Amino acid sequence: MTIYSFFIFDRHCNCIYNREYTHTASSNDTLSGQINKSNDSNSSKLLFGILYSLKTISNKLANDEETEMNELKSFTIGSFKVHFWESLSRFKFVIVTNGEVSQLSDVLFELYSNYFIKYVVKNGLMPVEFTAEGEYSKINNGKFIEETDNYLQSLSIFRS
């Protein structure tokens, strides 16, 4: 099982955090991979688009008013699986793993409630309204990056 990447999109449809994990045989202890390099890439935009569409479809499919709200939790493409969770304030948390990882709702909620709230929202030097470009368009503070890396790395599904 493997975690490949971690995305956060804000309510303005911008990718505000992008973390890619590179897994090689020699990198057992040190984390490698890029941080906030693919926020504006086509793959990030496409990922947001497909999540938006699937979320809309899942709501449409449950048009019977007696049915509970239909929530998008994950979808699989070949050997990859995309896990999705959205806050009521419309911050979207996404983790891309391999197909064997069953579900990550608790992990995504933990990333929001314990890390995003603590190191972004409660941080007086970070915005909650991100700009489209520039210094305040991404989550770049060391604490958030370090702590979320430690958390994801501690999970058994990170690389096994």
Next chain:
Amino acid sequence: MTEDILDKQTYVSSTSLQFLLQELVPTSIRVSHKLLDPTVSTFAEESEQTRIDQQLSTIKSDFPGTVNVLDSPLLDNDEVTIRVESYGYSLGLKIAEVLLYKSSGNKVVDILDIMKFVCRDVWKCLYNKQMDNLRTNHRGTFVLVDNNYKLISSLNSSKGMQETLSKAKVYLWFPCGVIRGILMSFGIEANVSAEITQFPAVVFNIHTSINN
């Protein structure tokens, strides 16, 4: 009296207080920016409801939910620091009266007791913890230490620790004012300064003319 006045208080969420105090410095910058701008007519303004797309000041891109106002050159301007300190001073004067009512059983007889009052009762009220250390040279100088000062501990800048420190420093004028206000309510003139020794630990240096 059968009821303690403080026990009737509705408690403020510590997170709400934290967010409110975080607005101290941005608001002081906005007010100082406005007062220093000669082109602005400060009294003719119509009050308008704040919206997500409405600028909070004429500082560039100063919208709700953003923090770039802290990049203003006014950040460490005297206008701003004196304003932040005076807010703390006013609060210190009032909070001492309320807390003294609560702890009227404890005798406060000399300046060391007053410093302990600051370390215990005041800090407990504002930050839900006591100060970690109190030292004195018995010649009017006191050193108060908070190893994890709540007002700045959650600050973390994208540009690294140096940027975090330079912005956190402005917030320290508020507790300096609080301490000075409390001492004044006891009739003691003091000079209070603060420094970040190892983030987020803060040392408060208090100089008075009273030997004990």
